[in-house]
């Protein structure tokens with residue numbers, strides 16, 4: 001029979017394919033081998049098989065709004081173009097009331113999640129961060145509050161003198177229901193030192209999520225790839241996440257975040273290639289057998305590539321967002337948000353079934 005597919009004669013790859021098909025876990029060497037391979041179609045097909053087994057053809061998204069209370073930050077992470085010093089042009093810190101007014105002006109009736117992140121602003125007390133959430137919850141009680149990265153939580157412990165658990169409980173009382181996944185970058189202390197990641201270290205990042213899971217929260221997690229890290233660093237990052245997931249079961253989704261190019265302090269001059277972005281999605285799907293969803297984040301990789309990523313293991317396309325700021329400050333050339341209609345088009349165009357979800361992946365509407 002005529003076939004255009006070249007038979008795969010790579011023995012090492014064949015071993016990995018067998019392992020995945022038999023439900024065996026991939027190890028560090030397997031992950032690095034996949035990253036070093038250029039056989040993107042085999043890797044993608046395998047990730048697609050795993051995803052179809054886990055999620056069928058369903059692809060999830062949420063109608064949400066990204067909110068940024070402050071861009072003032074005590075840290076100077078080399079890759080960050082969002083932060084400002086207090087008093088610098090463009091620096092801002094919104095009160096709860098100001099944010100409520102902004103939301104009232106822009107919210108659409110379907111929004112069911114606020115996604116809140118910001119700078120580590122030490123010119124305001126911890127109570128400011130508590131009151132910010134309280135103001136939103138009081139005015140929009142039906143909207144889930146997913147707020148603050150693990151790095152922000154670690155900053156709050158220093159700001160307040162409270163323990164991680166106490167900080168999280170105070171925020172929960174104010175309306176916090178889930179953390180955001182950022183702040184992980186690459187979970188390697190050596191990388192963090194080189195990239196001047198002036199925030200939570202590896203153990204602190206993991207410990208905040210562990211504590212949140214122990215308090216009953218489900219959280220997302222991320223990996224910011226595409227700068228100085230090695231393939232081994234990336235795989236070790238995923239293995240640490242996988243180990244914590246074995247312990248707590250609290251991660252709902254893993255989000256590979258493609259580094260954006262406007263990072264003069266980190267000497268990053270180029271965008272990741274589409275090839276690299278697709279491999280990051282597919283290899284995450286293959287390594288993280290205990291996390292339900294891998295997210296393709298259109299803000300960082302673009303709408304068209306997000307569509308392709310759905311055939312490479314991704315089962316989530318984030319949400320409507322409205323107006324993204326952090327990646328756009330770093331040079332993202334993608335839309336700042338998408339409408340519900342556009343998200344449905346994106347998913348259907350890839351031959352998948354769009355499913356509108358809440359923060360906790362409960363299905364709200366299936367667009368057959």
Ligand code: SF4
Nearest residue numbers: 073075077080083119
């Ligand atoms: S990445 Fe976060 S902590 Fe680092 S400088 Fe930017 S806003 Fe501050």
